[in-house]
Amino acid sequence: MNILENAGRWLLESGIQEPSGGVARYHLLESGRNLSVSTEITGYAASAFCYLYRRTGVSAYLAAAVRASQFLAREAWNGSLRTFPFELAPGSPAYFFDCGIIARGLLAVWRVTRDQEPLDIAYACGRSMARDFLTPDAIHPVVSLPDRSPLPYENRWSRQPGCFLLKSALAWRELAEITGDPDFREHWQQAIRLAVANAPDFLPGSSDRLRVMDRLHAFCYYLEALLAADRPDLLAAGIERCAALLRDIAPEFVRSDVYAQVLRVRMLAAQLGHLGLDRTAAVEEASAIPAFQLPSGAFSFGCRDGALMPFANPVSTAFCLQALDWWSDANAGPSLHQLI
Numbered sequence: 128m129n130i131l132e133n134a135g136r137w138l139l140e141s142g143i144q145e146p147s148g149g150v151a152r153y154h155l156l157e158s159g160r161n162l163s164v165s166t167e168i169t170g171y172a173a174s175a176f177c178y179l180y181r182r183t184g185v186s187a188y189l190a191a192a193v194r195a196s197q198f199l200a201r202e203a204w205n206g207s208l209r210t211f212p213f214e215l216a217p218g219s220p221a222y223f224f225d226c227g228i229i230a231r232g233l234l235a236v237w238r239v240t241r242d243q244e245p246l247d248i249a250y251a252c253g254r255s256m257a258r259d260f261l262t263p264d265a266i267h268p269v270v271s272l273p274d275r276s277p278l279p280y281e282n283r284w285s286r287q288p289g290c291f292l293l294k295s296a297l298a299w300r301e302l303a304e305i306t307g308d309p310d311f312r313e314h315w316q317q318a319i320r321l322a323v324a325n326a327p328d329f330l331p332g333s334s335d336r337l338r339v340m341d342r343l344h345a346f347c348y349y350l351e352a353l354l355a356a357d358r359p360d361l362l363a364a365g366i367e368r369c370a371a372l373l374r375d376i377a378p379e380f381v382r383s384d385v386y387a388q389v390l391r392v393r394m395l396a397a398q399l400g401h402l403g404l405d406r407t408a409a410v411e412e413a414s415a416i417p418a419f420q421l422p423s424g425a426f427s428f429g430c431r432d433g434a435l436m437p438f439a440n441p442v443s444t445a446f447c448l449q450a451l452d453w454w455s456d457a458n459a460g461p462s463l464h465q466l467i
Contacts, residue, residue, distance in 0.1 A: 129230020130177070130417060130420060130448060130451050130452075130455075131179075131182065131183075131448050131451070131452050132183075132419070132424075133420065133424030134424050134425065134426065134444050134445075134447070134448040135179045135183070135185075135188065135424075136385050136424050136439065137190070137423050137424035137425040137439075137444065137449065138172065138175065138176070138179070138425075138444060138445070139187055139188070139191055141154065141423060141424075141425065142173060143161060143425075143439075143441055144163065144191060144194070144195065145164060146204065147164070147194075147198050147254070148169070148191075148194030148195045148196070148198030148199075148202075149164035149166075149169050149195075149198045149202070149203075150163075150164040150165065150169040150171075150172040150195065150199055150441055151162060151163065151164055151165065151168070151222070152167045152168050152440075152441075152442055153428070153436050153438045153441075153452060154425065154438060154439040154440075155437065156437040156438060156439065163214065164214075164215065165214060166199065166203040166211055166212075166213070166214060166215070166220070166225060166229060167213075167224070167225040167229065167317065168441055168442060169198060169199055169203070169229070169232070170195075170199065170225070170228040170229035170230075170231065170232035170233070171228060171232060171441065171442050171445055171467060172191075172195050172232070172441055172445070173195040173196050173199070173232030173233065173235055173236050173446075174231060174232045174235040174465075174467045175441075175445035175448075175449075175467050176188045176189070176191045176192035176195060177189075177192045177235040177236060177238070177239050177465075178235075178445075178449060178465050178467060179184060179448075180239060181239070181465065182452065182459065184244060185462050189239065189240075190256075191242065192235070192236050192239065193236065193242075195232065195236075196232070196233055196236040196242075196245045197244075199211070199229055199232065199233060199245075199248070200233065200244050200245060200248045203215065204217070204248055204251075204252075205272075208221075208255075208272055208273055208275075209252075209254070209255045209258075210226065210252070210255045210259060210270055210272070211225060211226050211229050211252060213225060213269075214372075218272075219272065220269050220270060220271050220278060221259065221269070221270050221272055221275075222268060222269050222273055222285075223231065223256060223259075223260040223266055223267065223268055223269070223292055223295060224258050224268065224285070224291070224292060224294070224295045225295075226252055226255070226256050226260075226293065226295065226298075227256060227292075227296060227297075227298040227299075228255055228295055229252065229254040230248075230249040230256070230298035230301075230302070231249075231295075231297060231298050233245035233248055233249040233252075233300065234246070234249050234298070234302070234305070235244070235464075235465075237249065237305075238464070244276070246305070247297065249302065250300045250302060250306065251300055252298070253299055253302045253311060253314075254310075255391050255450075256295075256298070256299070256314075257299075257310070257314050258275075259275045261314060261317065261318075263307075263317075264321075265288040266288055266289060266292050266296070266318060266321060267288065268280075268285065268286055268288060268289070268292065269286060274322065279462075283406060284329075284332065284341070284342050284345050285345070288321070288325065289322075289325055289329055289345065290322040290323070290325045290326040290329050290346070290349040291329070291345035291346065291348040291349050292318065292321075292322065292348075293318055293319065293322040293352035293353070293354055293356070293424070294348035294349065294351055294352045294354065295347050295348075296314070296315055296318035296319075296322075297315075297351075297352050297355060298353055299311040299312075299313040299314040299315040299318065300312075301464070303315060309409055319356045319358070321462070322349055322352070322356075323358065325362065326346075326349055326361070326365070329342065329345070329346055329349070329374065330342060330346055330368060330369070330372065335365060336376050336379060336380075337376075337380045338378065339372060339376060340372075340373075340376050340380050340381060340382055340385065341382070341427075342424075343369055343372055343373055343382075343385050344370055344382055344385050344388065345377075345386055346423050347364065347384075347385060347388035347389060347392065348366070348388075349365070350362065350365050350369065350388075350389075350392045350394075351388065351391070351466060352393055353365065354392065354396060354399060354401065354463055354466075355394050355463055359396070359401035362392070362396055362401055362402055363402055364413060366389065366392060366393060366396070366402075369385075369389055370389055370408060370412075373385055377430075378432075378433075379431070379432065380429065380430070380431050380432075381430050382428065382429040382443070383416065383419035383426050383427060383428065383440075383446075383447055384428075384440070384442060384443045384446045384447070385428055385431075386412050386415050386416050386444060386447075386450075386451075387416055387443075387446035387447045387449070387450035387451075388418070389412055389423070390409060390412040390413055390450045390453075390454065391446070391449065391450045391453065391461070391466065393405065393408070393409050393412075394409070394450075394453050394454065394461045394465065395461045395463060398460075398461040398462075399463070409454070412450075413450070413451065413454045413455075416447050416450060416451055417451070418430075419443070419447060420447070421434065421435070421439060423439065424444075425439035425440075425441075425444050426439065426440065426443045426444040426447040426448075427439060427440070427443070428440040428443050431441075445467045449465075449467050
């Protein structure tokens with residue numbers, strides 16, 4: 128089996144997706160158990176299963192995508208609050224980032240099935256994202272429920288407004304394309320303005336080099352979204368800044384998803400005609416990714432001081448399989464809509 132088949136088989140057969148359709152955040156190798164189901168990760172998985180179905184035609188991937196979509200629409204979605212709470216625990220807040228990733232996963236399923244349910248929930252989610260998080264000066268990353276009050280910002284990138292939120296704002300762009308709703312188009316343009324203003328201060332963002340690696344993962348979300356923002360002027364410098372920090376910190380700690388994210392952005396930027404492809408850098412990144420694949424087919428989250436970390440991550444697996452598929456098969460055809 129090749130890398131795509133091995134990774135896809137793990138996503139399908141390992142139990143990382145539960146019978147409910149929900150997908151666990153991590154699989155812990157040493158104990159052989161999964162962490163709890165995550166609504167955000169289930170959104171990513173829905174997109175990944177749709178990508179795998181399109182690439183292989185295997186009906187089991189479509190069935191898994193539909194199960195994920197139904198879990199999100201029927202169990203994770205809070206109809207009274209019109210939002211996706213963080214996880215399923217009572218009293219959970221809502222995250223802007225999670226909501227956007229889930230909405231994009233639902234739209235990925237809709238594009239394949241044309242079933243109305245995922246489109247309806249994605250549309251409602253897109254409206255609530257603007258209602259609950261968007262202000263003229265910032266996108267609040269987290270709000271409490273049920274009152275929808277912004278939670279105090281913390282000294283963590285995920286709990287502060289930041290350029291990385293533009294990846295989730297892609298849901299507004301996609302909804303604008305699908306529905307023609309001008310409100311979504313305006314929300315998307317506002318998100319671009321806020322992200323571009325924030326981006327210069329996002330990296331390195333910490334004196335702790337290991338935390339900088341985590342911030343690179345987030346900064347790559349911004350780069351991915353810039354591909355759709357008609358700002359090629361910002362892409363080249365952003366890619367090179369990210370790649371330089373990646374290579375500098377990698378001997379101490381490196382995340383597999385950062386290699387995959389940088390490579391995907393390079394290939395998509397070239398495919399869209401924004402930038403020429405730096406083949407030397409792309410070859411280096413593509414060559415590094417397979418070392419993270421575990422015997423199960425999953426990809427390890429990362430590597431610390433030369434040793435793979437003992438947990439498999441569905442999102443790392445999805446990003447890595449897509450990056451390597453695009454790189455190794457010219458027929459894969461990098462596509463912005465199919466970006467997981």
